[in-house]
Every structure is written in structure tokens, then in C-alpha cells.
Amino acid sequence: MLTKDVIKTMSDETLVPLGFVSEGKKVRIVSIIGGSRIRNRIIEMGLRKGIDVTIIKNSFGPVIIAIGQTRFALGRGISAKILTRLINGKVNK
């Protein structure tokens, strides 16, 4: 299990599963692992490579994420399969 401390020591280049990103952080989706059928459906919902995601809530049960003004609840299983990279706070280039 990744703990928050472990994540702190990681460099910006480290990939972190979405489910382990703490609240309020902004990340960019790098890849989605898992079967192609499921992956394609997720992509069609707008969760895809290169998209920036803000973690709204990550403490109990599903994770709540924001893409722009849209909010998604993601189950624990799937949020472990979405790999992301931290963006250093300042975003939106």
C-alpha cells in the first residue's frame, strides 16, 4: 500500500494511481490500465489520457473527482487503475 508519506517522497515523475492522490490535489491522467472494453467506456465518459483531474474527496468509499465542472464518483477498484502524475499546484497552461 502506498501511504501519503511515500507519495510525498516521490518525484513529480512518479505515477500515482488516482485512488492514492490526496484531496485537493490536481493530477493529469497518464494511462488507464485494465481490459480494453472497460477502458474504452471510461474514455468515452471523458476520463482520458492528458486530462487534468482535481480530487474533491478521497477518504471513504468512492473517490470524487472533478474534470472542469463535472463531478464523478469512481469506485476504489477503478481508481486504482487510473495512473496519474501530480501537477504542481499551479495549473492551466
Place this chain on the structure above:
Amino acid sequence: MENSKNTSDNMKTSLLVGSLIFLITALAEIILGAIKIYTDSKELEEHWVNAIPFPPGIFPGLAVLLIGLIWLVGYFVTRKGQNANGYLSVGTVIALGFILLFILILLTDIFNAYALGLEDYEDWTILASLRWIIFLSPIPIFFIMKYREVIFTRKKKTIVLQS
């Protein structure tokens, strides 16, 4: 977050006072409600608990308890310096929702008793349907007036959760 320090201090006090009043009331209502159910099952009609003009109930008491708890958690959230607007809003809207619900039940009880004259209502008086939470309504109403901006959107576009 965007609140100035002054309003957040105000809100902190409001949340604490509101939650304490609700929690104390809730505990009293739940305990008395439990005693009442016990005496009802033993058919002890003379018991002092039946002398309370507004009968306590366990479930209505639990509603009061939860609203108090929501505000209390909100209070601790403000102490951590975080935004507790959601706690204030949800607690207040649920409180108002239940007050309206119990007023509605009161009205239908009056209708059932006097207009329809139903048998079940032979011993019923209006007092029996005055739930405790109705007497607590000044608190959520005060919150609504004081924190209108927080509970409703500024442009009155989106009103938050209802119950």
C-alpha cells in the same frame, strides 16, 4: 475559504450553539421516548412520562440528534480552518425539511381527526402531534436569515439539497 475571518468566527459560534441545543434536546427526547414506549407496552398509563404535553418520540429524536451532529462536525471543521458551509447548509436544510414535514403531519392529523372523524383519533389532541423539533425552528430559521448567502446561491439560481 472565501469567508472573511469575522463571518467564519460567527459561523463557528452559530454551529456550536446550534448543535449543542439540538444535541441536548435530542438526548432528552430519545431517552423520554424510550421510557414512553416501555410504559406503553406495560400499559402504565399513570406514569409521569405521559404527563409531558408534547409526547417524545425516538425517531423524531434521532432526526434532531443527527442535525445536531452535522453541525457539531461542522464546528470541528471550522476549528481546523476549513470551509464548513456544507455542514451548515445540509444541517439547516434537513432541519427545515423535518420541521415542514411534522407541520404537514400535524395538519393532516387535524384533518383526519376533525374533518374525517377517524376512530384512531378518538383520544388524540393537537398537542400529541407537536413534535419537539417544531419548537426548535427558530434556530434553522435564524441560520437561513443570517447565512442566506452560504445556504442559497447568490443569484438564487441553485438551492441546495432538500429532504
Place this chain on the structure above:
Amino acid sequence: MTIKTKNIKDISDGSKISINIALIGNPNTGKSTLFNALTGLKQKIGNWPGVTVEKKEGKRSFNNFELSITDLPGTYSLSASSLDEQIARDFIVHDTPEIVVQIVDASNLERNLYLTSMIKELGARVIIALNMMDLLEKDGSSIDVQKLSKELHIPIIPMIANKKIGVDDLENAIEAVYQEDQKPMGIRYSKEVEETLSKIQNMLATIPSIPTNFKLRWLAIQILQNSTEIPTLLKRWNVKDTVIGELTSFGKEDYEAEIIDSKYEYISKVTSKVWKKGETKLTRSDLIDKVVTHKWLGIPIFLLIMWGSFQFVFAISVPFMELIDMLFGWLAGLLVDNIQIEWLGSLLGDGIVGGVGSVLIFVPPIFTMFFILSILEDSGYLARAAFVMDKLMVKFGLHGHSFIPMLLGFGCNVPAIMSTRALKDKKDRMITILINPFMSCGARMPVFILFAGLFFGASAGTVIFALYVLGIAVAILTAVLLRKTFFKGKSAPFIMELPTYHSPKLKAATIAMWDKGKMYLKKAGTIILIGVVFVWFLAAMPFGGVEYGGPDTWLAAVGTFFEPIFKPLGFDWRIVVALIVGFIAKELVIGSLGTIVGGGESEEGIKSAILADGGFYALNSLSLMVFTLLYVPCAAVVGVMKKETGSWRWTIFSIVYSTVIAWLFAFAVFQIGSLMGFGL
């Protein structure tokens, strides 16, 4: 797909030009708001062919046009991975609406345009209704609408649907688009894909049996990405097996991902020129979500809201129920007393008026239940309820999404089972459908209210509550069982969009209540009416001389025949009859008991007749309630189950399984109760 373009000048006789319009969009974009704004109350609800998914149609007239608007299910894509998507796609392909109006959420442009690209691929003419323009400024984003429209070759109408702003512009756009053709979107796939596509397209062009409304490029793309339904489609057009084999050999799984990527690539290229993205800010909805999905507060808040909803339903419906009861009791008595021909008076009074009355009495609670569920859904809370329950549901091999149909089951199992169509995974969907009948629907409530009220006095409420819990427990156990046996495997990942909270609209809730409640009224007027007359007939036969509903009637004969099976549950022939009739609809259980026990005109009458009877007591009424809770809800549920599972096997399984479970539980209740000395 070819669309007939009529010239307005051709029509000179003053008759209206009718245009078929399909309304489509992502979920939570305000589609039903726009639909209501366009059609007002001129709506018609039907079913999509072959499936019981609700189909809404409405009309709108302006100038000399009459629009027939069809509301398609909310979808993210048209890849037909769920029933909703399939319905939407098939409508565009087969019914060839002249114009497809897509409602687009202005704050989520890219994902919405992805759907647009799929609609355009089908060859349809599209108008984009760009909704929620007022929310754009909130996060500091902006869209250059004109430029976007030019890039996409699609008219774009900025709108605020909930304030009906932009409806006139939409009318004008419809008029304009109706008279011209539209260019396709400029999506180009990789060289390899394009080359393969044209190869497939050339092959398809040589097959004359393909209907002209199918765009060859779209078909080619489907073949390329190995779409599972393509072989069946080709077979239907009598394409030779060898040709099918050759065509499908082009397909490769990786192509689908590539095609999705290319579409998104094109869309981001376009939107980057016109769309200034805003910052993600913590909104009011987020702050509320932190509370209602809170670790400790979430589930209590959910339970409290449920409890409050039930209180609301009871408070509103009790006076109405009493009024209906009085009215029908009076009417039935009037008929029985005043009609000279005795059997006719009995048929009209005891049979029809008494029977239908015993059904109509439940209209108030059922309507209120639909009302409150629609308010919960509309406000956005229902999605959070699914969220809160996800953790628990995962333990039972399902996920949060399956919880919404379970909740809706408290109203009526028929719409609840229909609502499972949003679940993408077939196994998840099957399990969710099969456990739904155990969620105690509104029609079972009267049986509980009557018997719990009669024999359990002050603890009646607790008994009823316990029955609901038992239903949920059996549902969950069944889910675990099915997951471990017939539907092995993991549940599909849980992804759900959380709509922004907004104040529920009274009008929308009323429309929803009426739409869904109407089905119940229809049921009362048809199947239940027939059932009631049937019961009356059996209860009055053989003709002449027998006491109505007495032990010498045909009804008694049926009951007595099955009595031995139910003896161990404490049921005599009369209860058996009521339960058998209850298979048509649970509402009939009380009605037919009324017929048999007597005093069938009103609820009060049935109550006193049962008390006076002696054949009913606390223990067997409890086992009766348990049986009623668990056995097949009604014929309508069986029908919808067949349609939604597409399998008689599973439908029959469900009937047998639930009846056996009901028998076992009722048996346990009665036998254990008897052993403990609670028997008669």
C-alpha cells in the same frame, strides 16, 4: 443515410410541415428540461419497440411547422455498450429523424462533442443546443460559439433551458437546417485505418441488400472495431457467410481505442481554438457532498432522508385513502341494496366496485411515493445515495449503481427493473433485476398495514419495518448467491457522474408522478378489474343457491385443492385463494380476502370481518405477510422481467425461486412460532 429535403415552397395548401426531431444528449445536461420546455404538457409516453424502456414523445408547433420530438435516452456514446445507447442509435439509424438536436453542457464541451461526432457519423443532421451558458462565467471559462459552429459545420444555439432562453433561436435553426444539407465533421483517422475503412466500404458498396439509410462509412467503422452485433446485422441482409467472414477479419480490438482517440484528438484541436477552460473550483455542491458522503454522517443522513420520505408518504396519503375507502364503501353498499337482480347487484357492488375500490385506495401512497422519489432524483441526492451505499454493495458483489433500482423498488418493481438498463455490465444487470422483486413494493404495503394493524397493535410499525428489512436481506443474500453461482466474476467498475444539486421543480416532479402513476391506474382499470371479476365469478359459482364466497363455491374448490401445500404455513383455503389471485397483482390479496371473508366493500369492513372470523390470528397473519413479501410480486413484474432479461429461463427461475423462498420463510415463521407457543 438519405434524408428527404422538402422545399417549403412545395407546400402551398397551408397544411403544416411536420418534422421529426430526435433529442439527444449526455446525462445531466438538462435534456428533460429542454424537452419539457419545448413540448410543455403535450407529451406522450410509450415504450421503445421490443424493450420496456420509456419512450417520450412530444409535439411543438411554430410558424407552419409541426415538430414531433422524440426524447432519446441520455448517453455518453452510441457504441451500443448499454441498452440506452443501442436504443438511441437504432432510433437515429432506423427512424431517420430529419434533425437531431443534441443538448450540450457548455461546461463540458469535449466530452459532449464526442457524442456529436458519433451522431454525425450516422449521417444525421445535427443542431447543438449549447445549454447552461449562464454557468460558464462561474468558473471563468468562455466559448466562441460562432467560431465553433463554423469549425464543426453545425449550427449552435446558446441556451439556458431552465429559463426557456434560446428556444426561439432553436426554432429558427430547425427551420434553416431543415432546408439544407450538412457537411460531415472533419475527423480523419490514421492512414492504416482510413485505408482499411475504404476497403471495407468498397466491399459493402457491392452488397445491394444493405438498406440505404445505413451510412457505409459508419458500418465500416463498426466492422473495423469488431462491433459484436455486426455479424447478425449482415446476416439479416442475407450477406453470404464467406463475405461476412472476410469483412469481420478486418476487425481488430485495438482499432476501437484508436478510433476513440482520433475523435477526441480532432475535438480537442477544434475546442482549443474556441474554448477557454475555467479553473476547477470547490463549488457549493462539493461542499454539500463532503457532508452527505461523510464517513460517519453519510449513511445516517441517507437513512434519515428515507425515514422522512416514508413519513411524508403516509402523512399525505392517509386522509385520501380514508376518503376513497368511504366513497367506494358507500357506492358498493348502494349498488348491492338497490339493484333488484341480486347477482347483478353482487357483481357490480361486491365484485367490481368493491374490488376496484380496494385497488384505487392505494393510488395515494403510490403516487406520493413516485413524487418523493422523483424529487430525490431531481435534486441530485439519489446519486449520492448510490455513492454512500457503494461500500456495502461491493461486499455483496454489486456496486453503488445497483442500489438505485433497489430503492425504486419500494415504489414499484416495474420501473425499478426498467431502470437497471443504465448498468453496463450484463451480469451486474441480471443480478440487479433478479433481486428486485424482494424489495417490497407499494402494492404489498396494504397487506402489511391491514394484518399488522389488526394483530400487532402498537408494534405494527415495527413489524412492517422488519418485513422491509427481511426483503432487503433476502435480496442481498440472493445477490451473493447468484454472484457465487451463475454470474461469477467481478462487478463492473463503479463510475457515476454526480449531478450538481439543484432545487427540485414541483412541476417536473408532478409530471413524473403522473407519468409513472398512470401505469398503476391503467393496471387497476385492466388486469386488476379482470382479476376482480374473475374472483367474483368463481366465488359466486356454481350458479344459484350457494353462499357468495362460501365453502361450496368453485373458488373454495381451487383453494382446497392447493391447501395441503400451504397447511404447514398456517393457511387455510381462503388465504390460499387470496395468494393465488395475488399472483395477478398483489393488490388483489386484500380484495379477494374481502370477497371470501365478507365485508368486502371497505377496508373497515374487511377488518371487522377478519377479526370476527377466527381463522386468522397473529402467527398465521405474520407468516402470510412474510409469504406476501417474498413471492412473485405480480404478473406485470414477470412480464417486465422477461423483456429486460430477454430470457424465459431466468424469468421462470425467478418465479420458482421466489415462491420457494417465500414458502420456506413462511414455513419457518409458522413452525418456529408454533413451537414457541404462539400458535392459535
